[in-house]
Amino acid sequence: MVSRPADYCPRCGTSLETITFDARERRRCPTCEDVVWHNPxxxxxxxxxxxxxxxxxxxxxxxxxxxxxxxxxxxxxxxxxxxxxxxxxxxxxxxxxxxxxxxxxxxxxxxxxxxxxxxxxxxxxxxxxxxxxxxxxxxxxxxxxxxxxxxxxxxxxxxxxxxxxxxxxxxxxxxxxx
Structure with missing residues (x-):
């Protein structure tokens, strides 16, 4: 979870990709396969x-x-x-x-x-x-x-x-x- 849009995975540093998940555009780490949640x-x-x-x-x-x-x-x-x-x-x-x-x-x-x-x-x-x-x-x-x-x-x-x-x-x- 991050407070500003992320470009890199906070766990491993890999460049994030954009996916559709739960009918919304999200950022995801292709290495960890984790969605990086952008929360208020x-x-x-x-x-x-x-x-x-x-x-x-x-x-x-x-x-x-x-x-x-x-x-x-x-x-x-x-x-x-x-x-x-x-x-x-x-x-x-x-x-x-x-x-x-x-x-x-x-x-x-x-x-x-x-x-x-x-x-x-x-x-x-x-x-x-x-x-x-x-x-x-x-x-x-x-x-x-x-x-x-x-x-x-x-x-x-x-x-x-x-x-x-x-x-x-x-x-x-x-x-x-x-």
Whole structure:
């Protein structure tokens, strides 16, 4: 199994061939005779919503690393081996914003597959949490140049840019607790 399309067998290094298997085009090693599965990378994110403001606001981060440097997203990232999705979301939130929540207060906002980038497919589980259940003040951490709460109206008036795939989740999170 690989996260990007493979040209060579990860076991023996032989150049892969293309076959049809299970009615789909797959890559296969002619030496090992194994199909090299190309699977999506699991990710998790969490939207912390501050409902005590005049207009609900969602904690977001400005990307400091590719892809999307300078664009705003919900805090999140890749799950690690053996890590539960909620634990990954909580870890990424703390790494990127300094804000912490317990995994058991997270509610599922949704799940989505992102369009592939350089052959890499990502599937993300999106969570939401109430700011009342969080501790810490937002500050930019790893992968972020800024961390702050945005209401949809304030974001729209700012001239800032959201990563397109994340903007729908941002807006859904802002109204989640209504």
């Amino acid at each position: 990378v699991p990710c998790a994110s969490v939207a912390v919503v501050d409902r005590l403001r005049p207009e609900p606001a969602v904690l977001c981060v400005e990307r400091a690393v590719p892809p999307g440097v300078g664009e705003w997203t919900l805090p999140g990232g890749h799950m690690e081996v053996g890590e539960e999705p909620a634990a990954a979301a909580v870890r990424e939130l703390e790494e990127e914003t300094g804000v912490t929540v317990a995994p058991d207060v997270l509610e599922i906002l949704g799940a989505a597959s992102m369009p592939p980038r350089d052959g890499k497919h990502v599937t993300t589980i999106h969570y939401v949490a109430d700011r009342a259940n969080a501790t810490g003040e937002p500050m930019a951490g790893s992968d972020a140049s800024a961390a702050r709460f945005w209401s949809p109206a304030a974001f729209d008036a700012s001239g800032e840019t959201f990563r397109p795939i994340h903007e729908r989740r941002f807006r859904a999170a802002a109204t989640y607790f209504e």
